[in-house]
Amino acid sequence: MAPPSEFDLRAALAEGEGDAPNPNLVINAARARRAQRRSRILSTVAVVALVSAGAVGIGQLGGTGGSSGNADSAAGVGGAVAGKDESRSNALDYGANSRDAHGAVLVPQAAEQALAAIPCPSFATADAVVGGAGGSGSRARTGAVFSAPVSSAVVCAYGPTVHAYSTTARTPARLELVGAPAVQLATSIETAPTTSAPGPCGQGVHNRYAFVAVGARGQRIATVAADLGAQCAAIVTNGVAVRYDWHPPPNLARRLVALTPMGVPASPNASPTN
Amino acid sequence: MRDEEGFRSFVETNGATLLHAARLLTGDHHRGEDLVQTALIKVYMKWGRIDAPLPYARRALVNAHIDQTRRKWWGERPTETLPEPGGPVDVADVTKSDSRDQLRRMLAGLASKERAVIVLRYYCDLSEQETAATLGMPVGTVKSTCSRALARLRVDATSGAR
Numbered sequence: 001m002a003p004p005s006e007f008d009l010r011a012a013l014a015e016g017e018g019d020a021p022n023p024n025l026v027i028n029a030a031r032a033r034r035a036q037r038r039s040r041i042l043s044t045v046a047v048v049a050l051v052s053a054g055a056v057g058i059g060q061l062g063g064t065g066g067s068s069g070n071a072d073s074a075a076g077v078g079g080a081v082a083g084k085d086e087s088r089s090n091a092l093d094y095g096a097n098s099r100d101a102h103g104a105v106l107v108p109q110a111a112e113q114a115l116a117a118i119p120c121p122s123f124a125t126a127d128a129v130v131g132g133a134g135g136s137g138s139r140a141r142t143g144a145v146f147s148a149p150v151s152s153a154v155v156c157a158y159g160p161t162v163h164a165y166s167t168t169a170r171t172p173a174r175l176e177l178v179g180a181p182a183v184q185l186a187t188s189i190e191t192a193p194t195t196s197a198p199g200p201c202g203q204g205v206h207n208r209y210a211f212v213a214v215g216a217r218g219q220r221i222a223t224v225a226a227d228l229g230a231q232c233a234a235i236v237t238n239g240v241a242v243r244y245d246w247h248p249p250p251n252l253a254r255r256l257v258a259l260t261p262m263g264v265p266a267s268p269n270a271s272p273t274n
Numbered sequence: 275m276r277d278e279e280g281f282r283s284f285v286e287t288n289g290a291t292l293l294h295a296a297r298l299l300t301g302d303h304h305r306g307e308d309l310v311q312t313a314l315i316k317v318y319m320k321w322g323r324i325d326a327p328l329p330y331a332r333r334a335l336v337n338a339h340i341d342q343t344r345r346k347w348w349g350e351r352p353t354e355t356l357p358e359p360g361g362p363v364d365v366a367d368v369t370k371s372d373s374r375d376q377l378r379r380m381l382a383g384l385a386s387k388e389r390a391v392i393v394l395r396y397y398c399d400l401s402e403q404e405t406a407a408t409l410g411m412p413v414g415t416v417k418s419t420c421s422r423a424l425a426r427l428r429v430d431a432t433s434g435a436r
Contacts, residue, residue: 003428004377006396012374013298013381013397020289021310023282029311030318 112178114218120156120172121223126210129225129239142194143241148221150186150213152178157259158208161227172210173259177252184249186213189224189236192243201232201245209256228256281321285314288328291398292335298393299339301382312338332398333408336390343386380430388423395420 004012121129155175177185189211196202206227213221226236226246233246248256292313297306313334317327324330381389387409394405395416402420406413 003431004373008373009377009392009396009424009427012377013393014294015374015378016297017290017294019293020286021293021307021314023285023289026285026311026314026318027278027281030315033315034319 115152115154115176115178115214118154118212118214118220120154120174121210121212123158123170123172123208125223126156126158126208126225129210129223130208130227130235130237141240141242145189145224145236145238145241145243146186146213146221148215148219150182150221151216152176152214153182153185154212154214155185155256155259156210156212157256157261158210159261161206161208171262173261175255175259181249181252182213185211185252188249189226189243189246192233192236192246194243196235196244199245201229202234204229206234209259277322281318284317284327288331289314292331295332295393295397296335296339298378298381298397299335299386299389300342301379301389305342309335309339309342329404329408332394332400333410336394336409339390340386377427377431380427383430384423384426388419388426391416391419392423392427 153176155177156172157175158170158172206229209226209228211224211226213224215221222238224236224238226233228246228248231247233248234244236243236246247253289310293306293310296310296313297303300306300309313331316334316338317324317331320330321327381392384392390409391405394400394408395402400408402413402416405420406416409416411419
């Protein structure tokens, strides 16, 4: 075969041109494809909406029904309830302190239920929190102790850090703080020095405490452990960020002293005297 | 509301050309029909939003064709026996129609982009600039691709490879 000329090529390409396709078939196929695409989008949207609604529903159940269901058992696990904060029944207190960073208003009952459902961590857990302090570098050490605004807290007292009694046999004493006292506790810890200095806080016998901070929506923010001496704490940490020489607010310090865990004899030397 | 009458008249006017171009691109009657339907559906979806439907349809056609050739199932399949070699063709015996048929078969042996350039340039009668715009490639690439494709067709025709 001779090399094709341009004319040959054009003729070869043009040969056999048939009829035009049926436009109605094309239109029907396009409609079907569009309907299929729409139904796919709709089903995707429906699935997303369903999953979102389910997540919201589960979240709401967890915030209300779930916590009330666990309240009794949590009180048993958490140990002896030494006292409840007076401001819990004070509606004004809630109004002043029950807004989170986004301005959402707390429901007082929900906050109380959420708090009651939180058990005290074990002594070993609190020990692990103290043990892990500052392990992630200097920036982490000086970072925020509480990642979100605190609106309530569970205080757990374990007694002396060094004691002849088995730490596993101790049942921590428990105190629940709602509103202003919890905010003061968090603020005082957050503003405590980030560097250690020699002084009275590091001397003497220290009592171990754990603070389980709770946010405005009832969510746990952090578990913070503190070794509190006669006047002040040698160390307060959430396991990463560390504060030293923490002085608890005066009204709270008295209540912390009064917390005596079961299984540990009260000792004047072992307790803060403030 | 779509201008369905406008689309219908567009298909009636240009459908045959597009269908034939699709057949030339694919080298297969049925695959050509599928290809032109795919391209026309895309045109219908955008109808009313496109200013120049014919260039859009050509571009959709070529893109759909290149898209299809990229897929695995259009690739080569290994076989146990080799196809029989074409052997030299007796030029004296072939009729004019046969030579045209042979030329179209040789076209199917080109790469998909080379084939697209040849079809757009010599069947759709597009200029190099229009071909470049349709294929989304520089004019220089169109020229070189076209030259390479023609050279290969000449070589194949001379050696009777198909």
